[in-house]
Structure formats: structure tokens, C-alpha cells
Amino acid sequence: MTKKPTVAQYTQGNILLVPESLFAMADVKTLLWDGNSVVFFKDLENDLVDIEFCTNAPCLVYLQAGRELITTPTNEQLPLEPRDLVFFPKGLNLFSDYHGEDGQLKAFLVFFSQDVVRDFLASKKSLGSVKGSEGAAFKIVSNSLFDTFFTGLQQSSDQLVHSKPLIKYKLLELLHLVDLQDSDNLLRKNLSVDIKTSTKRNIVRLMNQYALSNLTVTDLAALSGRSIASFNRDFKKSYSTTPKRWLLDQRLEYANTLLTQTDQTVTDIALQIGYENVSHFIKAFKDKYGATPKQFMNRKRHF
Numbered sequence: 001m002t003k004k005p006t007v008a009q010y011t012q013g014n015i016l017l018v019p020e021s022l023f024a025m026a027d028v029k030t031l032l033w034d035g036n037s038v039v040f041f042k043d044l045e046n047d048l049v050d051i052e053f054c055t056n057a058p059c060l061v062y063l064q065a066g067r068e069l070i071t072t073p074t075n076e077q078l079p080l081e082p083r084d085l086v087f088f089p090k091g092l093n094l095f096s097d098y099h100g101e102d103g104q105l106k107a108f109l110v111f112f113s114q115d116v117v118r119d120f121l122a123s124k125k126s127l128g129s130v131k132g133s134e135g136a137a138f139k140i141v142s143n144s145l146f147d148t149f150f151t152g153l154q155q156s157s158d159q160l161v162h163s164k165p166l167i168k169y170k171l172l173e174l175l176h177l178v179d180l181q182d183s184d185n186l187l188r189k190n191l192s193v194d195i196k197t198s199t200k201r202n203i204v205r206l207m208n209q210y211a212l213s214n215l216t217v218t219d220l221a222a223l224s225g226r227s228i229a230s231f232n233r234d235f236k237k238s239y240s241t242t243p244k245r246w247l248l249d250q251r252l253e254y255a256n257t258l259l260t261q262t263d264q265t266v267t268d269i270a271l272q273i274g275y276e277n278v279s280h281f282i283k284a285f286k287d288k289y290g291a292t293p294k295q296f297m298n299r300k301r302h303f
Helices: 020-024 114-122 144-160 164-180 186-192 203-210 217-224 228-239 243-261 266-272 278-289 293-301
Strands: 016-018 028-034 037-044 048-055 059-065 068-071 077-080 085-088 093-098 105-111 138-140
Touching: 016 020, 020 028, 020 037, 028 144, 028 164, 037 144, 037 164, 059 144, 085 186, 105 144, 114 164, 114 186, 144 164, 164 186, 203 217, 203 228, 217 228, 217 243, 228 243, 243 266, 243 278, 243 293, 266 278, 266 293, 278 293
Parallel strands: 016 048
Antiparallel strands: 028 037, 037 105, 048 093, 059 085, 059 105, 068 077, 068 093, 085 138
16 A cells, blocks of 8 residues: 655645645545545644645635745735634645744645535625636634634544535534624635636746746746736736846856856856857856856966
């Protein structure tokens, strides 16, 4: 029998698609499951840093212990502490960072099927037309009602798991508890949104990963889940420059490091940072640093 990987092991080479991927994780327990509605309990001991995951269903997370930092596609950061609640709509690409020195991470992850969402929305006054095609993550003010709910859920899961109607009622109860705290109707707005666009990834994390690759701006835009125009616009919000200019600067700075700290040839370095034409590399390098790569190498020999 194949041993289940931990979340840390799985995400070394994969984006975590949730909830689907969580069933196969050794450090995630399935408490309740009815079709596309599922409740997990995540119990992590090891650090999990720079973990990219994508929500394939609306999700509510309740942090029982430890601390976690969630980063959204627009690079907004949501720090989570014990008793914090956060809602993620379907179709978000996010990053999670957890450090063990803050204590072992324990959290409930609740995913809602479309029939649960439909029944919840049907019980509420219509919000009318909801503008926009993308949802957004948001935190919910916690109170003793949520503490009692999740404590009871954990204690009674062995009995609840045998009754699909009860599982549905418990998830509806949770949505109504959130709605009580939600004066801006963010929950209903997000659940009502029809996600039609491709999933957008966090540009800053993406660029940190691929800055020194040979990928073009077009390639990076596609990887980010955006059109070229949308990618350029969102990129400038984060970096105050264009993707082309930023990539050039990053690659030339790396070339500078290689020239001063290694014995690689100018040609090898040019190819390594994506230049097929060495002359173009030499010109770009001189424009940035006021000297050719060869001159930099000669300086290194004199020290």
C-alpha cells in the first residue's frame, strides 16, 4: 500500500488543488464527507512555506492553533491566529506560509457543495445583481458561537458522518453563523459570484520563482492566469515598472553576480540568463553598468 505524502512532500512539485488533493494527505484528516461537501482537520508539525494552492470550491477555514499567513493573488496578506476565520471563494489561487515556532498548526477546512450554497442563498433575501466575476478572500469576526460549533463538530464527527442530511444541516448552520457576523454581505456576494475568468496567480510569488528562467512576458502572463494587458497592469501595481524592464534588471544583476563570483565565460552567462545573441547581452550589460562583462571580469582578476 502506497504511503500517503504529507502536505509538505506533495507541494514540493505541485499546486495543491483543494479540496481534491487533501484526501491524499497524511497530515489532513477527513471528518465529514458528502459528495462535494467536506470537512477536514489539518494538523501540521513541520514548517510549510511558499505553499501554492487553488480553491476548487467555496471554503471556510477556522484556525484552532498556530499561526498562518495567507497571501492573495493581489499580494494582500491575511495573517491568521488562533480562533480566526477566513473565507475563500471558489477559483482563488493563494499562498500559505506556516512556521513551526508559532506552535503546531491545527485548522478546520470546510468546503461547500453547490447544493448547500444554493439552499443557503435561497433562504436569504436576494442581493439582486452582483457585479464582477471574481470573488475575494475575507476574514470573519470570530466569537464563542464558532468555538462551540467547531468543538462540537470535532467531538461528534464519528456520529455525524453516517447521516448525510445532518452533514448538510451542519454546513448550513455554519454559513448562517457567518452571515450573522457579516453586515456587508460579503459571504452572500462571494457565493453568488459566477467565476468565469481563469484562476489568477500571485504575480510577486510567480516572478520570484521564474525571474531567472527563459520565459517571456507572454509566457509569464499565461502562467499567471491573465491576458497580456491584465498582466502588465497588475505587474505595474506591484513593481512600479514594466515586466520587460524588471526581468531585464533581474537577469543582468544575476549576470553581474556570476561574473564576479564564478569563472564562467561571458557566452555561458549570456545563455544562462536567456540571451541567444551574446552581442545583445554585452550591450544590455554595458547600458546598465557602464562597462562590458569582459571589463568586469578583468576587474575581478585585479583584486
